[in-house]
Amino acid sequence: xxxxxxxxxxxxxxxxxxxxxxxxxxxxxxxxxxxxxxxxxxxxxxxxxxxxxxxxxxxxxxxxxxxxxxxxxxxxxxxxxxxxxxxxxxxxxxxxxxxxxxxxxxxxxxxxxxxxxxxxxxxxxxxxxxxxxxxxxxxxxxxxxxxxxxxxxxxxxxxxxxxxxxxxxxxxxxxxxxxxxxxxxxxxxxxxxxxxxxxxxxxxxxxxxxxxxxxxxxxxxxxxxxxxxxxxxxx
Amino acid sequence: xxxxxxxxxxxxxxxxxxxxxxxxxxxxxxxxxxxxxxxxxxxx
Numbered sequence: 001x002x003x004x005x006x007x008x009x010x011x012x013x014x015x016x017x018x019x020x021x022x023x024x025x026x027x028x029x030x031x032x033x034x035x036x037x038x039x040x041x042x043x044x045x046x047x048x049x050x051x052x053x054x055x056x057x058x059x060x061x062x063x064x065x066x067x068x069x070x071x072x073x074x075x076x077x078x079x080x081x082x083x084x085x086x087x088x089x090x091x092x093x094x095x096x097x098x099x100x101x102x103x104x105x106x107x108x109x110x111x112x113x114x115x116x117x118x119x120x121x122x123x124x125x126x127x128x129x130x131x132x133x134x135x136x137x138x139x140x141x142x143x144x145x146x147x148x149x150x151x152x153x154x155x156x157x158x159x160x161x162x163x164x165x166x167x168x169x170x171x172x173x174x175x176x177x178x179x180x181x182x183x184x185x186x187x188x189x190x191x192x193x194x195x196x197x198x199x200x201x202x203x204x205x206x207x208x209x210x211x212x213x214x215x216x217x218x219x220x221x222x223x224x225x226x227x228x229x230x231x232x233x234x235x
Numbered sequence: 236x237x238x239x240x241x242x243x244x245x246x247x248x249x250x251x252x253x254x255x256x257x258x259x260x261x262x263x264x265x266x267x268x269x270x271x272x273x274x275x276x277x278x279x
Contacts, residue, residue, distance in 0.1 A: 028243065037253040196261065
């Protein structure tokens, strides 16, 4: 895999975001440097949720149109989303340890995010377990749609339940409750993560195409070897 | 955690740990994609 233009752009944007976060963003007075974990945690979560949304829409469209490309998009989005949600579930506890005094609590938002992560793991396992491509695409489309139903509940969980997780300070109806330079850093980081997500999704989609072509070629070879003409020739 | 009056708490260990972990997760996945694409491209 040669680094595509999108890949170069994503890596450069991430380096720029890291430099901005480390050297040009103030340290929060109450939390110290750990608050800067937020600049990776939130964009990872947003991209993870976006991936689940893309998988559900592609899955839904697949059930309607039966186009294999839609299934490939859904499959790619789920795998990439799993990576972003894994980053969320690792960076979150690393922030929680110094701030809450514990890595994990069975709080509504944390538990629902972990549940979504398990649904995505289930999706990957399901795809590996079904050999029939049409059946595999149908079942996984349904699972992706079920996973996406969870996303709005995860966002609203901090309003619906008593929770330790901080209330939204950026994505809310009123203005962000962060100083301007912190909002700017968040926007730069978000832009870099959008590029990273687009690049990884594109590469994963190309892998799915490549794998399908290779499987088709293998099937053709098998059919050739087992055909009576070829069997006679080899005998 | 030792905090001087008027100073933010020193939580830099957790901040560094989170950034290293995120870099490993995303970097590791990019490498796995590269490796898998190479494997499927090469004739077996």
